[in-house]
Amino acid sequence: MSFYSMFKKKKHREEYNTAAVIGKPTNVNHDIHVTVTEEGVLEGLPSSWVRQIGTQITKAEQNENPEVVKKVLQYYNFSVKKQNHAAQEIKHIFTENDIAEESKQIDLYMKSKDAHKSKDSNLSDDSSDFERSPLNQNPTLDNNLMQIKNLARSVDNLAIDVEEIEFRKPSNSDDDIYLRRSGLSDDDYMRQIRDICNSGNPLDFYEKTLKDLGSGASGMVFAATRRGTGELVAIKDIDMSKQTKKDLLLSEIKIMKNFKHKNLVNFLDAFVVDYDHLWVVMELLDGGPLTDVVTETVMKEGQIAAVCHEVLQAISYLHNRGTIHRDIKSDNVLLGMDGTVKVTDFGFCANVVGNEQRETMVGTPYWMAPEVVTRQKYGKKVDIWSLGIMIVEMLDGEPPYLREPPIRALYLIAANGRPRIMRGDTCSTALQRFIDRCLEVDVDRRATAEELLRDQFLEGRSELRSLTPLIRAAKKILHKN
Incomplete structure (x- = not known):
């Protein structure tokens, strides 16, 4: 048996009035009573x-x-x-x-x-x-x-x-109304955005590679290296002419410039190019998404604990700054070849690596907490539920209900609460308890990120470099070398 086949999983995720005169309607309402x-x-x-x-x-x-x-x-x-x-x-x-x-x-x-x-x-x-x-x-x-x-x-x-x-x-005309309300024109916002961006030419700082990383709803993403150091980065080219809410973009650039954490894919720089294009420079990890590892290899509990520890530090950092990620899943956890673990896809840097292959029309419901649909006590702890579902990914190779269409998946999440875990019976008591604390339907009883960081299960985590063989095996299997 080859080294790579030892890790490989065989399963892949695959009422009208007839009067002639109609006046202006009042109290227009279409309430739905079921x-x-x-x-x-x-x-x-x-x-x-x-x-x-x-x-x-x-x-x-x-x-x-x-x-x-x-x-x-x-x-x-x-x-x-x-x-x-x-x-x-x-x-x-x-x-x-x-x-x-x-x-x-x-x-x-x-x-x-x-x-x-x-x-x-x-x-x-x-x-x-x-x-x-x-x-x-x-x-x-x-x-x-x-x-x-x-x-x-x-x-x-x-x-x-x-x-x-x-x-x-807003359409273009709606956007004009929106901007007039704020007292600033579209040009005013672009001027302010330009003021907080790097005034230089990005090509003087970064050299584009031949690798395109994909395209998202708001722009293209490509890889580049920092001149002088060779550091690999991702650059997202955002077409500002298609962004109607430039005030939000302005405020979030300011926020992201102050977001720095070892377990986040960090904002590095920003440039305005050709007047209406914003280039956002982000860190780029060479190990790929955690999705590749969970679908193609079998993770040990120590490795699962290592990933959870790093992701929880990122979640705790965001929560302490009043931010909710809302989309924790393996696709949004990127790995370095040395085992570095970083969370991405929050704020305007969403899909900075162009990884959108598992997006559905409703977003990604399979990792969604029940309270998101029911709107009951919906807050930061949705990220903890999603972490629990990501643990299921690391165990079973995919989240619950992945093979169900979105509407049925949403129904099962809201109606059933905690899902069944195929490999749940093989888990240690410590891991089972950790999952229980994440996938608690009662939001008040669900653990916080800080509480989970002190959980006994994480004490048995492996070194991050133990993830490297799994990353290499997944790359080999998926021909991503």
Whole structure:
């Protein structure tokens, strides 16, 4: 048996008014009230949502947990809408203050026309109801009623658009309104961003390599080396003309310049190039993502403890500065060939290495804590839950429910709470207890990062250099040498 085959895993992750005069609508509302029939059918959901359930959530599950189903569909559709409207937006540093705002946005989304619009046609659910109603059985009224219906929809939509101007991702004209409110123009923001960036030419400091690291929603990423030292870095080229919230970008550059920790992929420098392109220089690790190791090799408990210790130090650092990562997973833990462990993908440096192959329409639900969907006591401890799921990755090679579609995965997370671990029975008592403290459904009882750093399990951690053979084996298997 070869050295590399010793480590290799065989499994891979793979209602309308007929009056002729329609006045301005008041109290426009589309609240969704869900009930369950005796047959276990959810009533009150938009028809497009019912179609989404399909075979993913059984009638028995709908009957048992109707509110969970409602929250899952609400969260999923909100997330899809948000992602589609923010396709060119950078990821911003997330704090606990943002949680209440996001919850308000979800509630507002429930009252918007978008929550009732089918993904299969341009007709809203209201229009489908109209076409099935007795009013539509008289053909002499059809044309007039259809005109009234279309006018009502137009006015209705206008009311919602005005109501939601703060919620939706601004278009170019919306961005102008947004900037005028702040008192600063787009040029003003670019001037301030330029003032806090390195005024030099980035090519005088860094030499581009031939390796492109990928492309994200907000720009291209390429590798480079620092002239004089040969230090490997990643440079993200952000097209500022596509960034509508430049005030947030400005504030976050200031924050990131002060974020320095040995277990974070650190911000190194920033340049404005050709007036409207921002080059963000970040550390680059040569060992690749932890994902490669967990999918292709078998990790020992000491190695799992070593990774957890380093990741927890990064989480603790972020939490002490009021920041929540929200996306802890193996893809966002990068390794150095010496076993260095660093967390990435927070703030505007998101996807700095272009690693987006496992992103879904709702983000990455498989590592998501139940309270994110249910919006109950949602705070910093979501990162601890995600760490627990990442431990499951290190044990089983993949997170729970990875082979399930996102909606079903979200339902199982919210309904079941703690997932089953395939190799759970083989774990030591110390590791089982550590996982228990991470995957505690009761947020109040879930451990903090500081508490976990003192846990007995971490006392048995291996040296970081013990990760090097695993990194090399994964690279060999995946032909990444």
